[in-house]
Amino acid sequence: MTERRACGFSLIEATIAIAILGIVAAVVAVFLRRPAEGYFDTARRAVLVETADNAIRRLARDVRAALPNSVRPGPTNQCFEFLPTRGGGRYRAAPASGGGGDVLDFAAPDSAFDVLAEAALPNFAASPGGTYQAVIYNLGISGADAYAGDNRAGLAASSTASLLNLTAAKQFPLTSPARRVQVIDNLAVVYSCAGGALRRTTRAISATPLASCPASGTVLAPNVSSCAFDYSAAVNPRFGVLSVTLGISSGGEAVQLYHEIHVENVP
DSSP: OOOOOOOSOOHHHHHHHHHHHHHHHHHHHHHHHHHHHHHHHHHHHHHHHHHHHHHHHHHHHHHHTBOTTOOEEOSSTTEEEEOBEEEEEEEOOSOOTTSOSOOOOSSSOEEEEEEEEEEOOOOGGGSOTTSEEEEOSOOSBTTBOTTTTTTEEEBOTTOOSSEEEEEEEEOOSSOOTTOEEEEEESEEEEEEOTTSSEEEEEEEOOSSOOSSOOOOSEEEEOSEEEEEEEEEEEEETTEEEEEEEEEEEETTEEEEEEEEEEEEOOO
C-alpha cells in the first residue's frame, strides 16, 4: 500500500512568506512614494492654476466691455468698479436726406432720438423703465461723468434698436466727436478680494467712490492668498491698463498669476 503525503504550507512557511512579502512591499512603497506624491502635488497645482485662470478670464471679459473711462479703483488695490455696457451705436446728429429722423438736440432737453445700433442692444420692453441708461461722451471728469449722472439718462421700456426714448427729458452736456451713445445697466460691477476670495458683486451707480472693498458677492476664486488690482490710464488717454495679480493657495500648494487687461477709453 502506497503512502500519500498531504500537500500544503506549514505555519512557519506561511509566516516567512508573509514577512518576505511585507519587506518587498515596503521597499516598493519607498520607490513609489515620491512619484505618487509628485502626481498629487501636480494635480493640486493644476486645479489652482485653472481656478485662477478662469477667474481672471471672467474678469477680463467683463472689463473689456466697460464703459470708456468708467474703471474706478477702490480705496485699496484690493478692489475696483466699472460700468458695464450692454450695447451702443451712433445717435442721429442731422436729419435724413428726406428731412425726417429724430435728431438728438444738445441745445435743449430732449426725450427721444434715433440711433444706428452698432452692437446688439438689450430688450428694453422686457425691463422696467430706467433699468438701462444711455450715456454720451463719458470722460470720467466733472461735467462728463456717468457716475455723477452728468451725461447719463434712463431709457424707457418703449425704446427700440432704432429709437431711444428717455424716461425724462435730458440735455446732454457734450457732443461726441464720433456721435456715439452707449447703453449701460443701472448698476456698477465691483470686483473685490476682501475676505480671502475673489468676488464679483454689484451696487447702485454712485458719484461717491467705494469706501471699502466689499466681502460679499459671487465667489469666482476661493482661498486667495494674494491679490492686487492696479489701474493706469495716464500713459495714453485713449486706453488704460488694468494689472491683475492673483495668488491662490490650498493643501500646501500655491500659485500666482499676473495678467494685464487692455481697457478702451475712447468714448
